[in-house]
Amino acid sequence: MAGAYKRAIRDILDNRFLNAVTVITIALSILIVSAFALLFINVNDLMHSWRDSLRVMVYLKSDVAVAELSDVEQKIRLMPNIKAVHFVSKEDALAQLKSQMPGQASLFQNLKENPLPDAFEIRVQPDADVNQKITYLVGELKRFPWVEQIEYGQRWLGKFTNIFNLFRISGYAAGCLFLMAAVFIVANTIRLVIYARRDEVEIMRLVGAADNFIKAPFYVEGVIQGALGGFIGLAVCLGLFFFISSKMDQGLTAEILQVRFLPVWVWLAVWFASITVGWLGCFISLKQYLKN
Amino acid sequence: MENEAKNSIIRLFHVSKRYGTKNALLDVTLDVYKNEFLFISGPSGAGKSTLLKLLFLGETVTEGQILVDGMNLSRISRSRVPFLRRRIGIVFQDYKLIPTKSVYENVALVLEAAGVKRRIVTKKVKSVLRTVGMEDRIDSLPPSLSGGEQQRVAVARAVVGDPMIILADEPTGSLDAESARIILDLLKAFHERDTTVIVATHDTQLIRKEGARTIYLDQGQLQTPTIS
Ligand SMILES: Nc1ncnc2c1ncn2[C@@H]1O[C@H](COP(=O)(O)OP(=O)(O)O)[C@@H](O)[C@H]1O
Ligand SMILES: [Mg+2]
Numbered sequence: 116m117a118g119a120y121k122r123a124i125r126d127i128l129d130n131r132f133l134n135a136v137t138v139i140t141i142a143l144s145i146l147i148v149s150a151f152a153l154l155f156i157n158v159n160d161l162m163h164s165w166r167d168s169l170r171v172m173v174y175l176k177s178d179v180a181v182a183e184l185s186d187v188e189q190k191i192r193l194m195p196n197i198k199a200v201h202f203v204s205k206e207d208a209l210a211q212l213k214s215q216m217p218g219q220a221s222l223f224q225n226l227k228e229n230p231l232p233d234a235f236e237i238r239v240q241p242d243a244d245v246n247q248k249i250t251y252l253v254g255e256l257k258r259f260p261w262v263e264q265i266e267y268g269q270r271w272l273g274k275f276t277n278i279f280n281l282f283r284i285s286g287y288a289a290g291c292l293f294l295m296a297a298v299f300i301v302a303n304t305i306r307l308v309i310y311a312r313r314d315e316v317e318i319m320r321l322v323g324a325a326d327n328f329i330k331a332p333f334y335v336e337g338v339i340q341g342a343l344g345g346f347i348g349l350a351v352c353l354g355l356f357f358f359i360s361s362k363m364d365q366g367l368t369a370e371i372l373q374v375r376f377l378p379v380w381v382w383l384a385v386w387f388a389s390i391t392v393g394w395l396g397c398f399i400s401l402k403q404y405l406k407n
Numbered sequence: 408m409e410n411e412a413k414n415s416i417i418r419l420f421h422v423s424k425r426y427g428t429k430n431a432l433l434d435v436t437l438d439v440y441k442n443e444f445l446f447i448s449g450p451s452g453a454g455k456s457t458l459l460k461l462l463f464l465g466e467t468v469t470e471g472q473i474l475v476d477g478m479n480l481s482r483i484s485r486s487r488v489p490f491l492r493r494r495i496g497i498v499f500q501d502y503k504l505i506p507t508k509s510v511y512e513n514v515a516l517v518l519e520a521a522g523v524k525r526r527i528v529t530k531k532v533k534s535v536l537r538t539v540g541m542e543d544r545i546d547s548l549p550p551s552l553s554g555g556e557q558q559r560v561a562v563a564r565a566v567v568g569d570p571m572i573i574l575a576d577e578p579t580g581s582l583d584a585e586s587a588r589i590i591l592d593l594l595k596a597f598h599e600r601d602t603t604v605i606v607a608t609h610d611t612q613l614i615r616k617e618g619a620r621t622i623y624l625d626q627g628q629l630q631t632p633t634i635s
Binding site (some may be wrong): 118318320322326328 | 463486489490492493497500503504507508516517519521564568578
């Protein structure tokens with residue numbers, strides 16, 4: 116096995132240009148794949164926080180007795196996919212309104228009685244299908260006699276989710292295509308290396324070397340190419356990320372847009388995919404070579 | 408016949424080999440005995456190389472059967488071929504050394520491929536290179552050596568794995584008389600160590616002085632049965 120490493124490294128050094136081109140190609144496809152992943156993860160975070168901030172406000176009729184309130188709250192709580200139910204009394208609502216409009220104190224002093232209704236603020240589990248859940252919930256709530264009005268605003272989010280999903284699918288498809296292209300480029304490199312070494316391979320066979328002994332260095336070479344290309348691609352992606360996010364920090368966007376880099380498991384998964392690309396490329400070219 | 412079978416290490420039964428429509432070998436039946444030194448002679452194109460290739464499965468027979476050390480070559484699966492070849496050391500006219508590997512690496516390859524431990528590899532390779540008189544050129548690359556020297560390295564490679572059989576195809580064909588003498592003496596020396604040696608050559612001068620059994624091929628057919 117030590118011999119396999121030695122020969123793989125010698126092959127790489129002997130074919131520097133070919134190997135450099137291969138590694139760069141893998142690095143580029145990994146860069147594209149990880150950039151897509153980065154974008155998706157951050158847009159996903161953003162959408163999650165939007166979904167999380169979604170509220171369904173249920174305004175109650177003024178004739179609902181205080182004694183009934185806990186019963187009503189219980190009914191809402193028992194509905195599916197409810198994350199939290201919060202009672203906002205009309206007094207709380209007025210106090211909140213006052214604090215939001217500090218310069219308008221005189222406006223509120225003229226009020227003889229509180230014109231605001233009691234309300235329940237409902238938060239729904241912020242899953243991807245939060246829209247359907249809210250639609251369902253609103254439909255259910257409307258049937259209760261104590262409901263005066265329901266307010267919710269999620270329609271635009273639904274549209275955005277659909278567009279994003281479409282974008283995500285095409286992103287995955289593009290990523291797969293790039294990885295497949297990388298596999299064939301590795302396969303081609305290994306094929307050329309085998310071709311350059313055909314006399315040596317023939318001699319090894321004549322002296323009793325088994326296929327695995329002959330193949331091992333090529334696999335090591337493919338895996339090194341994959342690991343190196345993946346490392347470079349991810350490093351460039353990380354560099355670009357810090358460059359762009361440092362630019363963004365200076366703007367106002369920083370407060371509303373919390374960006375983050377790929378989590379460790381995605382790093383590792385992408386790197387693993389890159390190594391698999393190297394291995395697979397080698398597998399394909401060795402399969403061809405074994406046929407003759 | 409019973410006795411023959413016991414002492415034979417290689418047996419060919421009505422072996423024919425055709426390339427397209429050309430008969431390279433035709434109905435060859437032959438026994439090679441344990442620890443024998445055998446010459447295969449005959450004009451160029453007679454089928455000598457073909458016969459040797461059949462023995463290490465460099466080619467497969469068209470008709471007939473071959474047994475090598477009890478193994479039926481037509482029944483050996485692809486994955487077992489390396490095990491056959493580890494029992495056979497081969498010397499070629501064109502040496503077939505790997506030009507980018509040192510003398511040491513070329514010889515060590517045989518043992519590494521067989522999974523021998525590194526420490527033992529070093530010991531054996533050095534010892535065999537000493538025997539063929541190439542211990543001073545251990546780190547040289549083959550292209551920097553003379554033909555005779557390269558063939559000595561090739562002989563070292565053929566014997567380093569302690570094979571039961573050595574096949575040499577025109578081993579002296581590219582060498583001057585003195586180098587040829589050295590190579591033949593080396594092969595005879597390894598024959599003394601309980602190895603069966605088969606040398607294919609069209610050089611009748613080379614054979615004449617040796618007392619070994621010689622078989623003659625002409626147009627793929629065995630000419631003289633056996634002269635002991
Ligand atoms: N791979 C091959 N394809 C076609 N014909 C071949 C091949 N190898 C050998 N031959 C033919 O088979 C015959 C025997 O060849 P060979 O065994 O090399 O003879 P020798 O070694 O006695 O000179 C020759 O006529 C040669 O042209
Ligand atoms: Mg020949």
